[in-house]
Amino acid sequence: MFAGVTAVVAGALLLIGFNIALLLLASVVLSGVAIYSWARVVEGRRKATDRAVTLAVASAFALALAPLVSLLFTVASRGLGRFDAQLFTETMRGVLGEGGGISHAIIGTLIITGVATAASVPIGIMAAIYLHEYGKGRLKRALTFFVDVMTGIPSIVAGLFAYALFVLFFGPGIRLGVMGSVALSLLMIPIVVRSTEEMLRIVPNHLREAAYALGVPKWRTIVKVVLPTSFAGIVSGVMIAVARIIGETAPLLITTGVFSSINTNPFDGRMQNLAVFAYNEYANPGVPNEPYIDRAWAAALTLLLIVMVLFLVARLISARYGVKTR
């Protein structure tokens, strides 16, 4: 049925100029109309409506998925050009034109994000525990409001704040890996707080009561019953927060700067990271520009793969330590 409609539409389109997107759209709409009218005659109104709505929902899903698949495909196909061993073993030190690698940027990304995560997760989880388990009244409402406001901070503002903070102590022009971590923490903490709070909210109250009834104090109930029960959800919340900040470019551009060698000390000097690297290669290429553009895509692909690996690890942790029913 669908194939038939597609063929007809393709024929019609050939007359006015071919376009793949238009072909798909027209085919789906026309076959939808055709299926509905046919089902209406053969099967009756209820079945026809069911088919039409099923088609509409499936199409909406495909429509939502299309940009994602397209993005993954583009990044993979263009990034694979420079996805070689040299990329992961070398740095950009002294490289002009072809060659060079991004090992310094990978290490920088992992360190900056790692420090930001190590700082944000305890603060975020403890804040969420306060808000959900202990907080009440005006203070709780005020804190919830400010967490919401923080969620909406533009990332460049977080970067400027971190920069201004460190300038107070070290003078203008300062660039440190840890400055980037501070900026990213500002973006990460509210996400961790909100997601953890949601997870604590779905821990049923009767589990807390069961622990209290055994003579377990409140703090032990939280540590040993509430947190383990919501562990899987908290881990995925943290992972979403990490994925949100690992690709941040703007705040890192002004806090960690640009650097072409490996720097593993976040408290000493500039530090490169993948997002800023990709941005710089793309925005300020040399002549000829192909090697620079290729490196930018390869860096983007590497970033994507790091996020995917992190999500896989989070899934494994959740499956290993989460709630089991059998």
Add this chain to the structure above:
Amino acid sequence: MTTATANGAKTLQVTDLDIYYGSFHAVKGVTMTMRPNKVTALIGSSGCGKSSFLRSLNRMHELIEGARVEGRVILDDQDIYAADVDAVMVRRQIGMVFQNPNPFPTMSIYDNVAAGLRLNSRKVKKNDLDDLVERSLRGANLWDEVKDRLDRPGSGLSGGQQQRLCIARAIAVEPEVLLMDEPCSALDPVATLAIEDLIGELKKNYTIVIVTHNMQQAARASDFTAFFNLENSGDPGQLVELDRTGKIFSNPENKATEDYVSGRFG
């Protein structure tokens, strides 16, 4: 009345107890005694305050914001609402089983029973803990059904088994009184019968107070029955009559009790 029995069950004596939620007066002026090694059933229509009353006996009630209690609850000779008494310590002496089975979903059957000790980080030798878990599960008539799968999650059991697991968990901390808040209302008749038989066993060692909506259950499983009622909706609930179960169900003193147990209202 305050003599402790050899096996540790204690008398629970309540004097002029009033329960409030904020400005709402939920229960008024209850004075009653729950005897050791006896099962006391609390019956009455919904909203008459019997669950609130039960939860005030081990200070679970004060977990609700704005809830407070006036009056005295004496466990043998210790006032559980005295200023120097910690609610956490009270709950170790007076255990509770809830309406819906609530085993900890992150823990195995074994860990659920050991939870009372483990969560309080009490140092117990592995052998002693094994003995305690077996004794508690036997006490809850569950040992034979789960002895081969102690390491499986407690939430994989059937509803009736889960409820007996919760009873095992409650008696593993060796309380003196066991409170049960409609323990069978989520269970089928066979599982209910198993729990009722268990209650008959448990009273050898504990003082038991049970809230139930099922009058046959009160008649079958309890020694004493207390009837709670409220005069009009919005009024505080009151204790109408407390007597031997046989008398409450055959020849109660109070007209309202007779109407209730004979099914004329409620």
